[in-house]
Amino acid sequence: MPAELLDGTKTANEILGKIRSQVAVRVAGGGSKPTLATVLVGADPASITYTRMKRKRCESVGMRSLKVELPAETTTEQLLAEIEKLGNDPGVHGILLQHPCPPHIDERAAFEAIPTAKDVDGVTLGSFADMWFGLGGFDSCTPGGIMRLLRAYDLPLSGKRAVVIGRSAILGKPMAGLLLAADATVTICHSRTPDVAAAVREADVVVAAVGRAEFVKGDWIKPGAVVADAGYNAGNVGDVEHAAAAERAAWITPVPGGVGPMTIATLLEQTLVAAERDA
């Protein structure tokens, strides 16, 4: 029996619907429109597409988006100044710095310039620690989106063995913290792990965040496991061999239509929360 799909598009749309109602109530009550500033440095075509998509989705739920586009030759200092300006702007509730930035930019410094209260993309060190300690900061959006998707399908995590493949700052590492906070037994695999297959074979929950097409083979998947595929490689291919994995898993995300829509829904949900906390 092939796996059931964890439908990210449908779940994200439900979340977006709720956000839309809440924004309408807020605005009808005289509140300001929740506002997300998207900051893009340079003109990478994929980054242009991503930020446009986020702004569009933002406006589709009645929120405001503020487009900040800086030339590729922007210095770290200029970028920090721009972010600080947005940080101090009471009309901006959330700040998203689209990454990757051009290589001459100190990206960590740029992220850290975002005030934690406006870090709706969950990229600062403060948000990272908050995720590990359950302190109520904002989630990194992709791991946060995966958690929301698993919860939407009532999939139990407590006591389950979860394996995260990848240890990036915005995906693998925060993902591990969120799964641990949900009481899973968490293993983090990465490029130096000699036998990823062995770890995956024991996993009740697999999160693939490698960025390599079909890196996770279908026959690695434990029968009945839950598979979240955060990969998005050329040709709409995920990090998991989808068809073969679906033969063994109980639940699996499609690519596209799985993790991707949940990432944006999480971003917008957190922007609304930031606006509400700000009153």
Place this chain on the structure above:
Amino acid sequence: MPAELLDGTKTANEILGKIRSQVAVRVAGGGSKPTLATVLVGADPASITYTRMKRKRCESVGMRSLKVELPAETTTEQLLAEIEKLGNDPGVHGILLQHPCPPHIDERAAFEAIPTAKDVDGVTLGSFADMWFGLGGFDSCTPGGIMRLLRAYDLPLSGKRAVVIGRSAILGKPMAGLLLAADATVTICHSRTPDVAAAVREADVVVAAVGRAEFVKGDWIKPGAVVADAGYNAGNVGDVEHAAAAERAAWITPVPGGVGPMTIATLLEQTLVAAERDA
């Protein structure tokens, strides 16, 4: 063949010897004595012993210790004010808040009042994130001490399967980050893990930080594994069944004389670093 011992006392003494020389050079050159403030709230006998031990060790290497003792009824606000005073005192290089604080204290707020540059005990959220991202902040002292001990014996970590048992804020969670930064494949087990034995059986490196006497059974240990026992329970008993584990492990820490001395050595090493960074 029984395991060889990871001699924490000997390794810590080597570190302390180096610190002593460096402090002597610093002071001879007209530099200030590196100064560690120990803050103790209340009169818990074990905490009194620990802080006294740390101060004594501090002075034994030529550093200065500053004893701050506050009554058990101290409020969070009063404690924060005290820590901020130390944070602003240019004569204080490192601040150690002995935990646990009395239950009415907001311990997280108190930790966060310590400036990261003086967080030589590695308890702030900033230090936590730094450990996960390799950003050069201070280590939590017990995990940092374990890493120093493993390195002193040239034990390889890259590509090894490491299992951390326990997920406390100052031990299990930072330990996982440090092992990951050393390229181990890291699994975090905890009270909700149904089968800790199964995870330990696959581990090349085991760090026990449970706080339950002999929780880790000897026959769980994979032959040839490295075992670091951070437990220190009544009667000088660790979290690992020592004798039985030593029959299978290649390397194991004794209790006492293993992790404990390394914790204090790490604290003092980091206090010296804080002083040197401060110039």
